[in-house]
Amino acid sequence: MNEVNQSNIYDFKSISTVNRNWAYDVDGRKILLSYFKEIKADPNLSGKLLYKYEFEQENYYVLDICNRSSSRKRKWNGTPADVELKPAYNGPLPVSKALHKDLNSLCELNAIPAYYQSFFKNLTAENYIPQDTFDED
Secondary structure: OOOOOOHOOOOOHHHHHHOOOEEOOOOOOEHHHHHHHHEOOOOOOOOOEEEEOOOOOOOEEEOOOOOOOOOOOOOOOHHHHHHHHHOOOOOOOOOHHHHHHHHHHHHHHOOOOOOHHHHHHHHOOOOOOOHHOOOOO
């Protein structure tokens, strides 16, 4: 089992716009990156990503990461090795102090499995007040 941390979360949207425009998958479906729920890579499918829009979806759709889809149907001349995945976040995302306290109490009660407790205990807490809650008079 992989270690649970935010460095395992990658920014796919940034690589979709560098030298490529992933508009459609191999079956001609419009790509909606913001709606991806699951992405996986199969070592037997070089240059392809498998994705789902719903966790319950049976089959994966296939995205050719080396194909540049556009109105002119140009091909990108890169290879899968040219695609560099970067972490989605520069550092740990902070959570509110109240959430941090609640998560720690769930860890103490063993409501969160021991394997995951170090992740939750090491989260950074901060005071978070949503900007849209202020009245601008």
